[in-house]
Amino acid sequence: GDSVTQMEGPVTLSEEAFLTINCTYTATGYPSLFWYVQYPGEGLQLLLKATKADDKGSNKGFEATYRKETTSFHLEKGSVQVSDSAVYFCALTAGGTSYGKLTFGQGTILTVHP
Amino acid sequence: DTAVSQTPKYLVTQMGNDKSIKCEQNLGHDTMYWYKQDSKKFLKIMFSYNNKELIINETVPNRFSPKSPDKAHLNLHINSLELGDSAVYFCASSQGGGSGPHEQYFGPGTRLTVT
Numbered sequence: 001g002d003s004v005t006q007m008e009g010p011v012t013l014s015e016e017a018f019l020t021i022n023c024t025y026t027a028t029g030y031p032s033l034f035w036y037v038q039y040p041g042e043g044l045q046l047l048l049k050a051t052k053a054d055d056k057g058s059n060k061g062f063e064a065t066y067r068k069e070t071t072s073f074h075l076e077k078g079s080v081q082v083s084d085s086a087v088y089f090c091a092l093t094a095g096g097t098s099y100g101k102l103t104f105g106q107g108t109i110l111t112v113h114p
Numbered sequence: 115d116t117a118v119s120q121t122p123k124y125l126v127t128q129m130g131n132d133k134s135i136k137c138e139q140n141l142g143h144d145t146m147y148w149y150k151q152d153s154k155k156f157l158k159i160m161f162s163y164n165n166k167e168l169i170i171n172e173t174v175p176n177r178f179s180p181k182s183p184d185k186a187h188l189n190l191h192i193n194s195l196e197l198g199d200s201a202v203y204f205c206a207s208s209q210g211g212g213s214g215p216h217e218q219y220f221g222p223g224t225r226l227t228v229t
Contacts, residue, residue, distance in 0.1 A: 036220075043118070043204055043220035044157075087155055093216070100145060100208055100216050101162060101170055107155040 002027040002094050006105035013112050019077040021108045023064075023090035026071065031092040033057075033066055033073040034102070038087040047075075047088070080112045117141050118221035120205050126227045127195055135190045135224045137205030144209060145169075146188035147218065148180060151202040163188055192226075200228045 007022040025031065032051045036044040048057030053068035062077045073090060090105040118139045127133050139146065147170075148160040162170035163182040177193045188205060202223045208216040 038155075041222075043222045044206075045220070046217050049217070089157065100210065100218070101147075101159050102149075102157075102206075102218060103159075104157040107157070109155070 002031070002092060002103045004090050004092055004103055004105035006088075006090050006108050008106075008108070010109035010111060013080055013110070015082055015112055015114050016079045017112075019075070019080045019084075019110070021075040021088055021090075021110070023073045023075065023105055024071050025073065025090075025092050027092055027094045027103075029094060031094045033064070034091045034093075035062070035064055035073070035075050036089040036091060036104075038089065038107075040086070044089065080110075082112045082114055085110055085112045118205055118207055118219050120203075120221040120224050122224060123222065124225050124227075126229065128229055129195055129197060131195050132191070132193045133195060133226070134192070135203055135205075135226070137188045137190070137221055139186055139205075139207040139219070139221075141207055141219060142209070143207040143219075144185055145207060145216075146182065146185075147206040147208075148188065148190050149204045149206065149220075151204060151223070153201070157204070161188075161190075195226075195228045197228050200226055202226070 003026045034049045035047040037047045048059045050057040050066035056065045064075045087107045091102045145164045147162045151157045161180045166182045179191045182188045205221040206218040208218045210216045
């Protein structure tokens with residue numbers, strides 16, 4: 001079945017540090033890929049998405065590139081802020097009869113210190 | 115304006131009780147979902163409805179019964195609550211439940227604690 005694997009956390013960084021959160025996936029066909037963010041006490045918000053190979057999603061300084069050859073969708077940000085502290089989820093929808101079902105990775109907790 | 119709302123936000127109850135969680139979306143979407151987030155933050159889909167029709171029913175105990183009275187509402191009823199049901203339950207909605215990058219909008223979650 002479809003699956004998503006994220007790097008284990010928690011990740012702790014100082015403000016202005018470079019961030020990478022690794023994500024790899026297993027899916028049949030051509031999935032769409034997403035990064036969602038969950039701030040403390042809130043629901044999930046879509047951060048960025050990519051729908052086909054070599055697409056780059058970007059938002060709020062975050063970027064991720066859909067790499068079909070390595071089945072990866074790593075999240076990066078050049079300079080993190082304290083306000084980026086949250087849980088980050090990599091996810092996919094496989095299309096076809098998946099009916100838009102999101103399959104999530106296990107989440108990575110990011111804490112950014114001043 | 116809240117796009118996807120859930121009530122209640124917190125629910126504390128005893129084992130064996132029956133409880134319901136309500137979800138409403140005002141986005142005009144045709145597909146709604148229930149997800150369960152466990153204590154380790156892992157999220158897994160439970161159910162999905164498209165135009166009031168059940169289209170996803172993952173391996174969920176039949177004590178859980180979703181009900182969709184109309185496209186804007188998807189409620190979750192849980193019978194005979196167990197300790198293991200303690201979790202955060204998220205409702206979500208999207209336009210179109212088929213293939214494609216349909217963004218899902220999530221509610222704020224309902225934290226259920228079974229004692």
